[in-house]
Amino acid sequence: MIEQKDLLVSGLGDPVHPSPLCFESAKRHGGRHFVSESERVRLDITEGGGRAVQTPLTLEEAGPRERLFFDPRATTAAIVTCGGLSPGLNNVIRSVFYELSENYGVPKVLGIRNGYRGLNPAVGKRPILLNRELVEPIDKLGGTALGSSRGPQDPRVMADFIEAQAIDILFCLGGDGTQRGAHDLHKELQRREAKVAIVGIPKTIDNDISFVHQSFGFATALDKAHEVIQAAHVEARDAVNGIGLVKLMGRHAGFIAAGASVVSQEVNFTLVPEIPFPLEGKGGFLESLEDRVRRRGHAVVVVAEGAGQHLFEGKAGERDASGNLQHEDIGTYLRDRIKAHFAEREFEMTLKYLDPSYFIRSVPANGFDRFVCDQMGRHAVHAGMAGKTGVMIGMEHGHYINVPIPAVVSRTKTLDVGGDLWRGVLQVTRQPRW
Numbered sequence: 001m002i003e004q005k006d007l008l009v010s011g012l013g014d015p016v017h018p019s020p021l022c023f024e025s026a027k028r029h030g031g032r033h034f035v036s037e038s039e040r041v042r043l044d045i046t047e048g049g050g051r052a053v054q055t056p057l058t059l060e061e062a063g064p065r066e067r068l069f070f071d072p073r074a075t076t077a078a079i080v081t082c083g084g085l086s087p088g089l090n091n092v093i094r095s096v097f098y099e100l101s102e103n104y105g106v107p108k109v110l111g112i113r114n115g116y117r118g119l120n121p122a123v124g125k126r127p128i129l130l131n132r133e134l135v136e137p138i139d140k141l142g143g144t145a146l147g148s149s150r151g152p153q154d155p156r157v158m159a160d161f162i163e164a165q166a167i168d169i170l171f172c173l174g175g176d177g178t179q180r181g182a183h184d185l186h187k188e189l190q191r192r193e194a195k196v197a198i199v200g201i202p203k204t205i206d207n208d209i210s211f212v213h214q215s216f217g218f219a220t221a222l223d224k225a226h227e228v229i230q231a232a233h234v235e236a237r238d239a240v241n242g243i244g245l246v247k248l249m250g251r252h253a254g255f256i257a258a259g260a261s262v263v264s265q266e267v268n269f270t271l272v273p274e275i276p277f278p279l280e281g282k283g284g285f286l287e288s289l290e291d292r293v294r295r296r297g298h299a300v301v302v303v304a305e306g307a308g309q310h311l312f313e314g315k316a317g318e319r320d321a322s323g324n325l326q327h328e329d330i331g332t333y334l335r336d337r338i339k340a341h342f343a344e345r346e347f348e349m350t351l352k353y354l355d356p357s358y359f360i361r362s363v364p365a366n367g368f369d370r371f372v373c374d375q376m377g378r379h380a381v382h383a384g385m386a387g388k389t390g391v392m393i394g395m396e397h398g399h400y401i402n403v404p405i406p407a408v409v410s411r412t413k414t415l416d417v418g419g420d421l422w423r424g425v426l427q428v429t430r431q432p433r434w
């Protein structure tokens, strides 16, 4: 259980340098300008309906501070991108670079190559000095201009490198693993009493990072997933007893599968990791699917990659370089089980299996994600320049917030099966309430 004391952000010291940012016109019009340290955002803004009355937890509002810890003209910053790709990584790199160099006047911004590996000179490539020419066109491209990687590096080696390069602020773009790595690095630098700010920026198409209502890349992933579901629907509808089966990413959480099902409106079954569905027997998935095909002549099924793992109990899964468990392939397993089920009943049908895989994440960000990327990147710069460290930029209730990384990684965000999104899925699919 997170307590208020777990939500206090660490600082490197007194902010003594005046910010070069200018908000005079906002001030004149009575608008918001600098954000003070006392401004906080409530984590839970709902009440009533039988909820227990509690003192609400609050988080630090992110945003530009009037006084900075780092003197912008004498600051060196660096950016690293880790883990799997997500639409918008390049947009964040670009916004972080421009905010630092154009608005704060930071003279040196380094791009660390291929994730945390680039902080270990024994195995990584040298960092690149970012400049306008390099950064200006990257937002039109998918992927990350800096490269990424999985797999651990020793925090002592990374801290040595950071100190040797005189890096003052490191921006760590990545998912839960990246934020854990950032926390280890922060602790090592703290142990050395090094005045280095570590600022995380959450990246995941899976949308499964706590304290982030919607991470960048998620909306683009839904757009791409929607295209695939549309194709599955056309194929299913135009075949004799057609079934379109679509597997989508989401190893721990079903946000992509659920979100894309609602976007598409054509899905009849959505299978997610949060709800272990019965496969066989009355009311199970196969019987329900058969019933739907008998009644309507076709069906569309969307399955998240992390769904149905209970069906593989006893199998020792492999792990990737970062230690993430590799799931058994629920997509091809369901494809084969569906075919076998209909064959046993001598019920003619046509199954089309679509696995868009990386197609939904290695693409440029859509308009909404581009917007989120810019906001995330610039808020991260404000936090770093103010000397906040061991912190990740979050977003709740439309407010950007500074969240201590231990609080972020202490819990995993999964679909709220009593919430609006899942209710939406049930209303669209009218599938059984497993």
Ligand SMILES: Nc1ncnc2c1ncn2[C@@H]1O[C@H](COP(=O)(O)OP(=O)(O)OP(=O)(O)O)[C@@H](O)[C@H]1O
Pocket (backbone or CB within 6 Å): 082, 083, 084, 085, 115, 116, 117, 149, 150, 151, 152, 153, 174, 175, 176, 177, 178, 179, 180, 181, 182, 184, 203, 204, 205, 321, 322, 324
């Ligand atoms: N528990 C951990 N402690 C320290 N470092 C970690 C930890 N977990 C992962 N890392 C490091 O963080 C980097 C990225 O981790 P990982 O490959 O798990 O991706 P991620 O950031 O979780 O992104 P995603 O899973 O969304 O692709 C890797 O270099 C990995 O070794």
Ligand SMILES: O=P(O)(O)OC[C@H]1O[C@](O)(CO)[C@@H](O)[C@@H]1O
Pocket (backbone or CB within 6 Å): 084, 085, 204, 205, 206, 249, 250, 251, 252, 305, 320, 361
């Ligand atoms: O094949 P890779 O690069 O390890 O990435 C796969 C993983 O990426 C994710 O989309 C997370 O970004 C997961 O849903 C998926 O398991």
Ligand SMILES: [Mg+2]
Pocket (backbone or CB within 6 Å): 083, 175, 176, 177, 324
């Ligand atoms: Mg991860």
